[in-house]
Amino acid sequence: xxxxxxxxxxxxxxxxxxxxxxxxxxxxxxxxxxxxxxxxxxxxxxxxxxxxxxxxxxxxxxxxxxxxxxxxxxxxxxxxxxxxxxxxxxxxxxxxxxxxxxxxxxxxxxxxxxxxxxxxxxxxxxxxxxxxxxxxxxxxxxxxxxxxxxxxxxxxxxxxxxxxxxxxxxxxxxxxxxxxxxxxxxxxxxxxxxxxxxxxxxxxxxxxxxxxxxxxxxxxxxxxxxxxxxxxxxxxxxxxxxxxxxxxxxxxxxxxxxxxxxxxxxxxxxxxxxxxxxxxxxxxxxxxxxxx
Ligand code: DC
Numbered sequence: 328x329x330x331x332x333x334x335x336x337x338x339x340x341x342x343x344x345x346x347x348x349x350x351x352x353x354x355x356x357x358x359x360x361x362x363x364x365x366x367x368x369x370x371x372x373x374x375x376x377x378x379x380x381x382x383x384x385x386x387x388x389x390x391x392x393x394x395x396x397x398x399x400x401x402x403x404x405x406x407x408x409x410x411x412x413x414x415x416x417x418x419x420x421x422x423x424x425x426x427x428x429x430x431x432x433x434x435x436x437x438x439x440x441x442x443x444x445x446x447x448x449x450x451x452x453x454x455x456x457x458x459x460x461x462x463x464x465x466x467x468x469x470x471x472x473x474x475x476x477x478x479x480x481x482x483x484x485x486x487x488x489x490x491x492x493x494x495x496x497x498x499x500x501x502x503x504x505x506x507x508x509x510x511x512x513x514x515x516x517x518x519x520x521x522x523x524x525x526x527x528x529x530x531x532x533x534x535x536x537x538x539x540x541x542x543x544x545x546x547x548x549x550x551x552x553x554x555x556x557x558x559x560x561x562x563x564x565x566x567x568x569x570x571x572x573x574x575x576x577x578x579x580x581x582x583x584x585x586x587x588x589x590x591x592x593x594x595x596x597x598x599x600x601x602x603x604x605x606x607x608x609x610x611x612x613x614x615x616x617x618x619x
Pocket of ligand 1 (some may be wrong): 336360
């Protein structure tokens with residue numbers, strides 16, 4: 328099962344994704360760290376970040392892996408080194424390079440093979456894992472995001488004015504949203520959650536509830552399909568309906584098998600595709616913006 332968490336910087340995505348993965352016993356993939364690693368490697372080698380071909384070439388040669396959630400770049404642990412302000416700005420420049428994206432997306436898909444995974448980034452639900460079972464788009468007001476970043480840096484002993492962070496964040500948002508290749512935007516089937524007034528614990532609990540519901544549905548399908556039909560409000564399904572959900576016919580007339588994701592979608596009750604806390608005023612689902 329794949330759970331994707333996308334959204335702009337400073338929404339708490341990484342903390343939420345890591346905590347959620349640990350509670351579910353899933354693996355965690357921090358894709359932002361991969362773009363950061365490429366920016367870091369370029370800066371180390373004096374490669375111009377806007378030199379698309381050189382950056383792409385370096386990306387293909389770089390060895391990136393995660394060991395215990397630490398990022399290893401060419402045998403070196405760079406987890407802390409990629410958190411600095413210069414790398415942060417550089418990462419959004421290399422992330423706009425489509426050649427870099429193609430390669431990193433390949434690595435991300437390979438990392439997910441056969442795993443239960445919570446993956447966070449900007450394009451995980453929209454591009455990398457379009458068939459993910461659970462997609463979230465986490466947002467928060469720009470002022471709050473800059474405040475969180477300031478607190479995070481302060482905890483590491485770095486004092487940076489809020490206005491500077493706010494301005495840098497605006498630049499990055501603008502770059503992430505306006506690039507032609509995989510711009511920052513929610514997948515059409517993502518739940519959009521505004522975390523401005525929420526704690527990390529609130530968000531994790533909420534996401535966990537949704538994921539567990541989906542798992543229940545997914546496993547329950549095999550136990551009793553007619554119960555699923557009842558839940559979906561589409562009336563009783565026949566055995567033929569079930570077969571059709573699993574196998575479909577391609578335009579060429581050949582039968583092709585449908586992925587488990589398609590089967591799951593066919594059974595997913597629409598009321599569970601949105602929040603069980605739908606009436607809660609803290610959740611402003613269905614709209615988002617990186618501007619105040
Ligand atoms: O989430 P982060 O701040 O660590 O991400 C670093 C940069 O990489 C940020 O500018 C957005 C970009 N990014 C991306 O374009 N696609 C992803 N899947 C993850 C991050």
